[in-house]
Amino acid sequence: MQYRKIEKLGIEVSAFGVGCMRWPMKKLEDGTDVVDEEISTPAIRHAIDLGVNYVDTAYVYSGGRKNEIALGHALRDGYREKVYIATKLPTWPVQTKDDMWRILGESLEDLETDCIDFYLLHALNRDSWHKMRDLGALDFLEEARAQGKIKYACFSFHDNYEAFEEILTAYDWDMAQVQFNYMDVNNQATVKGVRLAGERGVPIVVMEGLRGGKLATAPDNVQALYDAFPVKRSPVEWAFRWLCNFPEVATVLSGVTNMEQTEDNLAIFDRCTAGAMTEEELALMDRVREAYESRTKVGCTGCRYCMPCPNDVDIPRIFSIWNSKFQFNETLEGNWDYRRVIRDGHDASKCVGCGACEGVCPQQLSIIDLLQTADAEMRAKE
Numbered sequence: 488m489q490y491r492k493i494e495k496l497g498i499e500v501s502a503f504g505v506g507c508m509r510w511p512m513k514k515l516e517d518g519t520d521v522v523d524e525e526i527s528t529p530a531i532r533h534a535i536d537l538g539v540n541y542v543d544t545a546y547v548y549s550g551g552r553k554n555e556i557a558l559g560h561a562l563r564d565g566y567r568e569k570v571y572i573a574t575k576l577p578t579w580p581v582q583t584k585d586d587m588w589r590i591l592g593e594s595l596e597d598l599e600t601d602c603i604d605f606y607l608l609h610a611l612n613r614d615s616w617h618k619m620r621d622l623g624a625l626d627f628l629e630e631a632r633a634q635g636k637i638k639y640a641c642f643s644f645h646d647n648y649e650a651f652e653e654i655l656t657a658y659d660w661d662m663a664q665v666q667f668n669y670m671d672v673n674n675q676a677t678v679k680g681v682r683l684a685g686e687r688g689v690p691i692v693v694m695e696g697l698r699g700g701k702l703a704t705a706p707d708n709v710q711a712l713y714d715a716f717p718v719k720r721s722p723v724e725w726a727f728r729w730l731c732n733f734p735e736v737a738t739v740l741s742g743v744t745n746m747e748q749t750e751d752n753l754a755i756f757d758r759c760t761a762g763a764m765t766e767e768e769l770a771l772m773d774r775v776r777e778a779y780e781s782r783t784k785v786g787c788t789g790c791r792y793c794m795p796c797p798n799d800v801d802i803p804r805i806f807s808i809w810n811s812k813f814q815f816n817e818t819l820e821g822n823w824d825y826r827r828v829i830r831d832g833h834d835a836s837k838c839v840g841c842g843a844c845e846g847v848c849p850q851q852l853s854i855i856d857l858l859q860t861a862d863a864e865m866r867a868k869e
């Protein structure tokens with residue numbers, strides 16, 4: 488196993504961290520859904536036996552408190568001492584500081600431990616960060632650390648670069664967990680955000696390194712690029728190699744769902760080190776990204792000639808989200824990206840059809856009609 492040093496914390500973590508979010512569930516006789524521990528326990532113990540020392544769960548995974556309970560069971564028999572546990576404080580059920588203490592207490596109990604190594608404010612975006620900050624979450628983290636209930640104060644993140652920069656620079660965080668992969672160079676925290684974290688000495692933990700599994704199988708036009716390259720690797724290995732190339736990345740979480748994937752990833756992460764990719768390999772990944780991007784719904788290049796829109800519609804952002812759904816054949820259900828655009832007041836319903844954008848679009852797109860279709864498709868599936 489390859490280990491990566493986190494200078495700030497003086498520890499080493501395995502480059503491959505096991506994400507528990509996708510653990511399989513089963514139904515008990517009374518109809519209750521629980522994690523299928525006959526599958527999850529041997530899988531995670533096997534990964535730990537082979538050197539994984541970082542495991543990621545959350546209070547809310549598997550339907551609320553169930554994932555942490557299953558992890559607590561899996562880490563009995565001496566396994567707890569072999570790993571760093573990361574778990575998360577959900578922001579949405581928190582209304583007071585007492586809620587934070589209650590949830591932390593339940594996590595400690597469920598995980599059967601006295602101290603959580605990495606404690607994260609879960610899935611921060613601009614709004615939830617403001618809410619947690621104003622409720623005193625930073626004081627809570629400091630106090631919990633002083634009491635020995637947590638070791639490191641961290642956050643996980645889902646929003647854009649501006650929000651990431653605001654949160655990252657507001658506190659001396661011990662770690663930031665971000666959605667990052669070769670498709671998200673300009674999305675979510677972005678490469679710029681990962682570099683900024685590195686400059687501030689804040690280690691990055693990667694989630695959705697395979698875009699939730701979407702990058703594990705390549706569509707024909709992408710596979711053709713891999714096939715033409717002299718070195719043969721699986722799409723999964725290319726994706727993980729690209730991530731491990733960043734020295735800012737401490738560990739890459741992978742939500743493996745079976746033993747074969749665990750074995751595959753253990754082998755891949757042994758081979759991928761920081762700064763190891765050649766210029767030709769990096770250029771291949773740029774072409775792969777372009778090949779995915781060519782599978783678009785609308786030919787917007789993001790040049791932003793159409794901006795600012797007099798009615799504040801974020802035209803390039805809307806088209807980028809819409810395209811991404813089609814590139815990976817994603818369902819439009821649970822479309823959090825578009826919900827954030829609506830939250831920010833920049834969604835397509837604000838368009839009054841003034842046409843200022845169409846007159847300046849270098850691609851001569853029928854922006855007004857396209858916005859209406861995008862809005863109808865994405866909003867219908869909210």
Ligand SMILES: NC(=O)c1ccc[n+]([C@@H]2O[C@H](COP(=O)([O-])OP(=O)(O)OC[C@H]3O[C@@H](n4cnc5c(N)ncnc54)[C@H](OP(=O)(O)O)[C@@H]3O)[C@@H](O)[C@H]2O)c1
Pocket residue numbers: 505506507508509543544575609610643644645664693694695696697698699700701703723740741742743744747748749751752
């Ligand atoms: N803090 C947050 O807001 C947040 C959000 C998302 C995730 N996370 C954490 O990050 C972890 C990782 O995220 P993720 O599960 O989305 O990661 P991911 O690595 O992008 O996707 C995991 C999926 O990739 C596929 N996969 C993994 N290894 C593979 C292999 N060797 N070959 C083929 N397919 C492979 C599997 O898909 P199939 O099941 O389809 O085979 C697996 O379910 C989660 O478990 C969770 O702990 C945190």
